Amino acid sequence: MKLVTFVEGDRGPRPGLVVDSGVVDLSAEGFKDPIAFMAAPRSVQTRVVQSKATISMENLKLLAPIPTPPRIFGIGVNYAEHAKESQTETQKVPTVFIVLSSSVVGPDADVILPKASANVDYEAELAVVIGKAGYQISADKAMEHVFGYTIMNDVSARDVQRATTQWSLGKSFPTFAPMGPWVVSKDEVADPHSLQISLTIGGEKLQNSNTSLLIFKIPALIEYISGIVPLQVGDVISTGTPAGVGMGRTPQRWLKAGEEMVIEITGIGQLRNTLVAE
Numbered sequence: 001m002k003l004v005t006f007v008e009g010d011r012g013p014r015p016g017l018v019v020d021s022g023v024v025d026l027s028a029e030g031f032k033d034p035i036a037f038m039a040a041p042r043s044v045q046t047r048v049v050q051s052k053a054t055i056s057m058e059n060l061k062l063l064a065p066i067p068t069p070p071r072i073f074g075i076g077v078n079y080a081e082h083a084k085e086s087q088t089e090t091q092k093v094p095t096v097f098i099v100l101s102s103s104v105v106g107p108d109a110d111v112i113l114p115k116a117s118a119n120v121d122y123e124a125e126l127a128v129v130i131g132k133a134g135y136q137i138s139a140d141k142a143m144e145h146v147f148g149y150t151i152m153n154d155v156s157a158r159d160v161q162r163a164t165t166q167w168s169l170g171k172s173f174p175t176f177a178p179m180g181p182w183v184v185s186k187d188e189v190a191d192p193h194s195l196q197i198s199l200t201i202g203g204e205k206l207q208n209s210n211t212s213l214l215i216f217k218i219p220a221l222i223e224y225i226s227g228i229v230p231l232q233v234g235d236v237i238s239t240g241t242p243a244g245v246g247m248g249r250t251p252q253r254w255l256k257a258g259e260e261m262v263i264e265i266t267g268i269g270q271l272r273n274t275l276v277a278e
Helices: 034-039 042-049 080-085 139-145 218-226
Strands: 002-007 014-019 022-025 072-076 095-099 110-113 124-130 146-153 177-185 196-201 204-210 236-238 260-265 269-277
Touching: 002 034, 014 034, 014 042, 072 218, 124 196, 124 218, 124 260, 139 146, 139 218, 146 236, 146 260, 146 269, 177 269, 218 236
Parallel strands: 072 236, 110 269
Antiparallel strands: 002 014, 002 177, 014 022, 072 095, 124 146, 124 236, 146 177, 196 204, 196 260, 260 269
16 A cells, blocks of 8 residues: 555645555545554554545645654665765664654655755665554564655755764755655565665766665664664654765765756655755
């Protein structure tokens, strides 16, 4: 199943499920938001998928599938080649930072290049969405807590990020967390650790890798984070970006107004966002 949040006409955001005939309006099924649906029993989710009442995709606009995640846990330097290009030592435990939920936008939304930064960068990432709360989750039980997967662009103001040892503010400008276009449930992704991931700007493929190269795999990330912080339904873990970011290039390549970023991950789809100046 593909979980979305959408708007139709003048009506406010509603959760939905993408099916062959269109989108099932989950608010009509009693769910106030996508987190409420993810928290429902699997039997209820399956029944809703079989609903016949749908809305045509042509008549709606997709927002971020989880517009306000409880938390977004970013993972730094989780591909060896990215660690090398960033001149960052690979850690013995995951490098975790927080991206503020106020930064989230959806597919086709503009990403604003702030006046406060001259060095804005892109980061294509596979994001994991938690569907079952838990604390001190062991790695062998971790996948039981995953609802599914989406795409996130961990847009980063490198000058702000690198000004201190704390990364969160450099990652949390408005619109810096594009996400979507939907959350694909885990049963539709045979192996999240064998997905091609790429980012293209203006027809040039700047990142091209595979999630098999993640240093810390999803079970290890869930075990580590939940060993410190209880995970909630709707939490997002963005697993890190592969090599090819602008900061690691010679010369360095920063994002410019008017460019369109396109991230593609096998089995999930494409996330497109256009850059505009503040």
